[in-house]
Amino acid sequence: xxxxxxxxxxxxxxxxxxxxxxxxxxxxxxxxxxxxxxxxxxxxxxxxxxxxxxxxxxxxxxxxxxxxxxxxxxxxxxxxxxxxxxxxxxxxxxxxxxxxxxxxxxxxxxxxxxxxxxxxxxxxxxxxxxxxxxxxxxxxxxxxxxxxxxxxxxxxxxxxxxxxxxxxxxxxxxxxxxxxxxxxxxxxxxxxxxxxxxxxxxxxxxxxxxxxxxxxxxxxxxxxxxxxxxxxxxxxxxxxxxxxxxxxxxxxxxxxxxxxxxxxxxxxxxxxxxxxxxxxxxxxxxxxxxxxxxxxxxxxxxxxxxxxxxxxxxxxxxxxxxxxxxxxxxxxxxxxxxxxxxxxxxxxxxxxxxxxxxxxxxxxxxxxxxxxxxxxxxxxxxxxxxxxxxxxxxxxxxxxxxxxxxxxxxxxxxxxxxxxxxxxxxxxxxxxxxxxxxxxxxxxxxxxxxxxxxxxxxxxxxxxxxxxxxxxxxxxxxxxxxxxxxxxxxxxxxxxxxxxxxxxxxxxxxxxxxxxxxxxxxxxxxxxxxxxxxxxxxxxxxxxxxxxxxxxxxxxxxxxxxxxxxxxxxxxxxxxxxxxxxxxxxxxxxxxxxxxxxxxxxxxxxxxxxxxxxxxxxxxxxxxxxxxxxxxxxxxxxxxxxxxxxxxxxxxxxxxxxxxxxxxxxxxxxxxxxxxxxxxxxxxxxxxxxxxxxxxxxxxxxxxxxxxxxxxxxxxxxxxxxxxxxxxxxxxxxxxxxxxxxxxxxxxxxxxxxxxxxxx
RNA sequence: GCGCGUGUAGCUCAGUUGGUUAGAGCGUCUCGGUGACAUCGAGGAGGUCGCAGGUUCGAGUCCUGCCACGCGCACCA
Numbered sequence: 001x002x003x004x005x006x007x008x009x010x011x012x013x014x015x016x017x018x019x020x021x022x023x024x025x026x027x028x029x030x031x032x033x034x035x036x037x038x039x040x041x042x043x044x045x046x047x048x049x050x051x052x053x054x055x056x057x058x059x060x061x062x063x064x065x066x067x068x069x070x071x072x073x074x075x076x077x078x079x080x081x082x083x084x085x086x087x088x089x090x091x092x093x094x095x096x097x098x099x100x101x102x103x104x105x106x107x108x109x110x111x112x113x114x115x116x117x118x119x120x121x122x123x124x125x126x127x128x129x130x131x132x133x134x135x136x137x138x139x140x141x142x143x144x145x146x147x148x149x150x151x152x153x154x155x156x157x158x159x160x161x162x163x164x165x166x167x168x169x170x171x172x173x174x175x176x177x178x179x180x181x182x183x184x185x186x187x188x189x190x191x192x193x194x195x196x197x198x199x200x201x202x203x204x205x206x207x208x209x210x211x212x213x214x215x216x217x218x219x220x221x222x223x224x225x226x227x228x229x230x231x232x233x234x235x236x237x238x239x240x241x242x243x244x245x246x247x248x249x250x251x252x253x254x255x256x257x258x259x260x261x262x263x264x265x266x267x268x269x270x271x272x273x274x275x276x277x278x279x280x281x282x283x284x285x286x287x288x289x290x291x292x293x294x295x296x297x298x299x300x301x302x303x304x305x306x307x308x309x310x311x312x313x314x315x316x317x318x319x320x321x322x323x324x325x326x327x328x329x330x331x332x333x334x335x336x337x338x339x340x341x342x343x344x345x346x347x348x349x350x351x352x353x354x355x356x357x358x359x360x361x362x363x364x365x366x367x368x369x370x371x372x373x374x375x376x377x378x379x380x381x382x383x384x385x386x387x388x389x390x391x392x393x394x395x396x397x398x399x400x401x402x403x404x405x406x407x408x409x410x411x412x413x414x415x416x417x418x419x420x421x422x423x424x425x426x427x428x429x430x431x432x433x434x435x436x437x438x439x440x441x442x443x444x445x446x447x448x449x450x451x452x453x454x455x456x457x458x459x460x461x462x463x464x465x466x467x468x469x470x471x472x473x474x475x476x477x478x479x480x481x482x483x484x485x486x487x488x489x490x491x492x493x494x495x496x497x498x499x500x501x502x503x504x505x506x507x508x509x510x511x512x513x514x515x516x517x518x519x520x521x522x523x524x525x526x527x528x529x530x531x532x533x534x535x536x537x538x539x540x541x542x543x544x545x546x547x548x549x550x551x552x553x554x555x556x557x558x559x560x561x562x563x564x565x566x567x568x569x570x571x572x573x574x575x576x577x578x579x580x581x582x583x584x585x586x587x588x589x590x591x592x593x594x595x596x597x598x599x600x601x602x603x604x605x606x607x608x609x610x611x612x613x614x615x616x617x618x619x620x621x622x623x624x625x626x627x628x629x630x631x632x633x634x635x636x637x638x639x640x641x642x643x644x645x646x647x648x649x650x651x652x653x654x655x656x657x658x659x660x661x662x663x664x665x666x667x668x669x670x671x672x673x674x675x676x677x678x679x680x681x682x683x684x685x686x687x688x689x690x691x692x693x694x695x696x697x698x699x700x701x702x703x704x705x706x707x708x709x710x711x712x713x714x715x716x717x718x719x720x721x722x723x724x725x726x727x728x729x730x731x732x733x734x735x736x737x738x739x740x741x742x743x744x745x746x747x748x749x750x751x752x753x754x755x756x757x758x759x760x
Numbered sequence: 761g762c763g764c765g766u767g768u769a770g771c772u773c774a775g776u777u778g779g780u781u782a783g784a785g786c787g788u789c790u791c792g793g794u795g796a797c798a799u800c801g802a803g804g805a806g807g808u809c810g811c812a813g814g815u816u817c818g819a820g821u822c823c824u825g826c827c828a829c830g831c832g833c834a835c836c837a
Contacts, residue, residue, distance in 0.1 A: 009796080009797070009799095010797080010799060011799085195836095202837090232837080233837065234837055235836080235837070236837080247837090280837080281835090281837085284835090284836095284837070285837065286837095288837090289837040290837070291837090292837090296837075298837075299837080368836090369836095370835090370836045371835090371836065372836085373836095416764070416765085417764095419763080419764075419832095420764085420832070420833085423763085423832090423833065424833085427833085427834085535831090535832085536832095566831090568830085570771080570772080572766095572829070572830065573830090603772095603773090603785075604772070604773075604785095606773070606774075608765080608766090609765075609766070609773085610765080610766085610830080610831085611772080611773080612771095612772065612773090613772085614771070614772040614773090614785095614786075615786090616771075616772065616785065616786035616787080617772070617773090617785070617786075619785090619786065619799085620785050620786065620799095622799060623785095623799045623800090624799090625799090626797070626799045626800095627796095627797065627799080627800085629796090629797080629799095630796045630797035630799090630800085631796060631797075632796080633796045633797075634795085634796030634797080635796080636796090637795085637796070680773095680774090681774085684774080684784075684785090687784090687785090688784085695796085695797085696801085699796080703795065
């Protein structure tokens with residue numbers, strides 16, 4: 001038989017990949033609906049942000065999942081790899097805002113409605129780029145089931161989950177120091193921060209001590225007297241206008257007798273008490289801390305303690321109102337002195353220090369290295385501000401999450417990542433759900449317009465004290481209410497805040513399975529088999545999916561959590577687009593082909609270690625694919641007529657028996673390795689078998705056989721190649737499928753139209 | 761400060777429960793177009809296995825300490 005013209009050397013991915021992918025898609029076998037089987041296998045694609053484009057990390061993730069899915073599909077499982085995208089609240093809003101900025105506009109110029117229109121337009125245009133890129137690397141997702149976190153049904157799921165949590169009494173409006181991004185103009189959760197080292201200063205400021213016996217305040221700054229100051233060390237002198245007290249440790253002998261006395265806050269000359277708190281570290285700075293409840297979480301807690309204990313009754317009147325002296329744009333505001341108002345925090349810091357110096361109130365300034373929190377989306381400096389936000393109580397949910405992993409129902413692979421998970425859950429604070437951006441799911445909470453009294457109560461456990469609003473003012477409603485259920489007469493307004501984007505992500509498992517419209521799919525599909533993801537979203541996403549899915553569906557979301565390594569640059573640095581250290585997988589596909597890229601990624605993928613990317617492995621992949629290609633050509637040249645792959649044991653030569661034995665061993669080993677996610681090793685085992693055993697040894701020995709034996713052995717030749725193609729397919733789907741399409745023509749009775757669905 | 765990970769050939773990495781001469785890919789060197797394959801074949805060079813101790817008949821592998829790099833968490837007044 002003639003070898004078809006397209007079967008030319010060398011292998012050319014450009015002539016193959018698109019055509020083959022269409023063949024697969026058209027066949028419908030990416031969908032589970034076409035597969036009849038009692039065994040099922042489900043993987044959820046971690047939904048990439050609509051702002052995203054594929055990087056090597058995504059590619060690694062996709063390769064692993066695709067190998068598992070393809071393997072299981074060939075094993076006869078009803079397989080579903082469910083894809084989708086995440087609306088990615090802040091990230092997406094920022095992208096569109098940046099675009100607007102180029103037009104010289106802000107989102108406020110457009111107004112909410114028009115701005116959201118623009119975001120939707122942007123999403124429709126660019127939101128699916130990453131999914132198209134996934135197709136290029138061969139991902140066999142069921143694209144018909146592609147979901148988006150703001151689909152109609154998904155949005156309903158968000159509301160229904162919230163209703164559930166609301167009815168459980170786990171949602172409350174609380175006052176707390178939140179991480180505020182002055183650029184994005186929103187609160188952020190602790191997990192949405194990045195930290196950066198910053199060289200700054202520790203300022204030692206003298207707070208004059210008010211004389212005890214004096215009824216009138218009198219500053220003790222006369223040079224003749226021994227000046228009596230309480231020296232406070234701070235990195236943020238500009239916040240001093242918000243000070244309500246100075247705290248010392250009761251065990252600190254230096255200050256013990258000062259507790260209960262008062263100091264004069266410099267510049268504004270306000271009297272504030274000296275209080276005791278055990279959280280003040282004696283060794284740090286001077287051992288005296290200024291307490292600024294509106295701008296520091298620890299200070300706020302100390303404040304709450306004082307208020308709730310009512311121990312310090314004499315200070316009560318000082319604590320009526322917490323002065324907030326930094327506004328939402330990180331500028332100094334009232335009640336700070338007029339001269340500083342409207343200026344940026346950093347500028348005021350310098351000015352305050354200057355002013356204090358003039359008054360001789362700066363004792364010393366030390367250089368100080370510390371980490372400052374940044375917004376993980378726009379990298380602006382976070383300003384801790386006292387704010388009212390919506391919180392979700394974590395007490396019960398965290399128990400659920402801990403139990404699921406501790407009991408072994410959910411396993412982390414490698415196991416050591418469990419520690420990260422448990423550690424976070426152990427210390428987790430209530431989840432700040434509300435964001436002050438526009439792009440996202442608006443909270444289904446409504447506000448009664450008539451009942452506006454302020455009633456707050458301090459509650460919560462130790463270390464997690466909070467102020468909670470207790471009076472009836474807000475209520476849950478799925479739709480716009482016709483009548484206010486609280487007062488019965490007003491027209492309630494929906495709260496403007498939207499959900500933390502990770503709140504909607506936490507419902508991914510069941511939101512994508514058409515809950516709440518139906519429970520059928522959940523019952524059929526859950527739990528999924530493995531979640532393949534990166535370590536940086538273990539808490540942000542994985543943990544939250546675990547408790548949410550168990551709480552809502554009473555089923556675990558997945559059995560295994562496969563944490564894959566991070567792909568680093570050759571220098572061991574993080575790949576980043578902005579630093580120009582990123583490598584675009586699409587470029588590699590152009591240069592070497594998708595299979596070569598997949599080979600390169602999986603070849604370098606070892607379970608434990610972050611990998612330093614090297615293109616060499618992709619080159620090796622290209623060579624290997626070409627090797628398979630050429631070996632196949634050789635095999636096909638042997639066929640002068642259609643054959644069947646059934647051989648008789650009697651007719652086998654010595655080398656036939658040997659290679660068949662090796663094949664069997666290889667196949668079994670690879671199966672075990674794939675099942676335990678050791679894909680890099682599996683690929684190497686196959687590589688060695690095919691190249692060293694099959695090509696180098698068996699084919700060479702075959703050539704030496706006499707004509708009569710060759711006639712019998714060519715069936716073995718074909719059989720081993722066929723089996724090899726099957727093994728190769730999950731790893732190198734395009735080339736193996738292309739070769740199979742040619743192979744089919746030489747077979748008397750080809751079982752399947754596609755290698756994709758050949759039985760492993 | 762606490763914890764985790766890593767350190768093996770020029771580069772990227774394997775190395776099972778301690779057991780001969782420490783492996784692969786890429787690169788490099790020599791030779792070779794011989795029935796698929798030069799994106800190939802045959803062969804070679806290249807390693808004090810981070811450092812220092814210890815356990816052992818025997819350590820890349822186990823223990824202790826140290827060094828270097830990376831990461832996470834806490835503190836961050």
